[in-house]
Amino acid sequence: MHEDFEIKIENLSKIEGHANLDIKVRKGKVEYVKLKISENKRFYTQAIRGKKFESVPQLVSRICGTCSIAHLTCCTEAVEKALEINPSEQTLLLRKLMMYGMMIRDHAMHLYLFCLPDVFGKDSVLDFDEKQHELIHHAFEVKKAGNDLSKLIGGRAIHPPYAQIGQFLHLPDKNETKQVIEELKKVRSHIFELVRIFYDCPFTFRKRTRFVALTTEDFSFLEGVIKTSQKITIPEENYWEHLHRVIIPYSQATGFEFEGKDFMVGALARMNLNKEKLHKETKKDLAKYIRIFPSENIFHNNLAQAIEIMHCIDHSIEILETTEFKQEPKIEVKIKKGKGVGVIEAPRGTLYYAISLDKDGKILYGNLVIPTAQNQIKMENDIKTLVSRNLNKSKKFIQNEIEKLIRAYDPCMMCATHFLKVNWI
């Protein structure tokens, strides 16, 4: 129908950070799709150089307001590996809980506040009417429960001060722990409806996709091996060898390919590659919904996130109810030259930190790979496919479909642009 047209979207809304999109169609063919991440660089890779190792996790926490706990935790893991520090079982449990709190809050924000308006055909959660008011209550109660869990463990939900290299400065208070358990139990019932909404949602975009995720034994996002839908298994420290950095001249973020091809990280990848490891209560109560994975429908990323909220609630309740947290001796740190790699699953996918320290414990260099940067090339390619499949539809329709698809990826532009490596001669 439309031989020649252009679409420009300035300032995509209901995502984290700033991005624009340019599309050009000529003679019924998509000539280009440019996803321009316009978030301004803050040069964290440069800023951490020369800084003492103990200050760096709190600094990189400032890369991202919404998933600061992921940056903090991943960087901490890289520094610990460089200095051969082995955190105690208890520290790892606390880390899991803090990550769960972030996942609950972050996924809830994305699903309730950014995606539900698409499902109900509204511009914003601010426009929801009486019928949807109950869901708004759910949204804020779930978000708050996640927030309170992170606060209980880390002291604050954004840039948490208690989380340090090797240990936590503070143990969760017993009374507050009880309250958080009650809160988690209360909001658990809300998640059934959320899961049902995204299961029933008719939005579909299917395409052959290569999925990559760090798979963990208890689905806790922290320690494990990287797996792909091509059945490759990679130890954390070797992940970088499989990635190929792609300079995208119109974007302030770098893109990545996995072994030369586009790929996807995030909740959908985790669910496709590791769903057997979800918490037993989650598997029991959501069996019908979990069964549809593996799925290549990108919109199932939303369903996967909803299921992950349930897992985070269930595993957190179990840990909090069965663990007696005790004061532990202070960790002894021997400063030495070394390199360390940390890989974790952030809400939006696999997060990689490599840190190199000099003999005084100062950062020689840091290398970070962010989930949105890994998804960027595939997002562009998918938009191209989406436009090609809908050339006979109106521009308004196409634009709306594109925005929905981008939102399903849950991109974060702040994370994507934190750094720069100049090698584009």
Next chain:
Amino acid sequence: MKLKVGLFSFTSDEGCSMIFLELMNSYFFKWKDLIDFKYFKLLKSKNELKDLDVAFVEGAISTFKEEKKLREIRKNSKILVAIGSCAVNGSPSNQRNFFSQDTKNEIKMILDNFGHKDKVSALSEIIKVDFSVPGCPMDENVFLDVLNKCLKEFKVI
């Protein structure tokens, strides 16, 4: 009459926006009756920058484009509030201001390519700021105080 509010985000990690969304956990329904969110890109796509009572601005100013937008916000807002450390004093988004000459040379190409200014600035270096909410992320209680002050000043409460 509701308070006409805009929320704007410049170079930052949007952590203050996150604090705002977290405050909504407790205040959403109260604010819905008191505040008309005219500009709030994080929650809606139809945004209008015109005749705002209060603009809450997060982030530091690092590009010419951002500077132009900030001036436009100032022109269209009766009160402008800087929220969070980046907006109030530039930090930590201004860390490139303190780089060595070598590191500055390393990032020069990106700066030129995407219209970055030589220096990252706090809001008050460019326009008049009426109130500041410090902290990284911003202090929730100070923010609520400022918001209440504005609601009273415009006779919404």
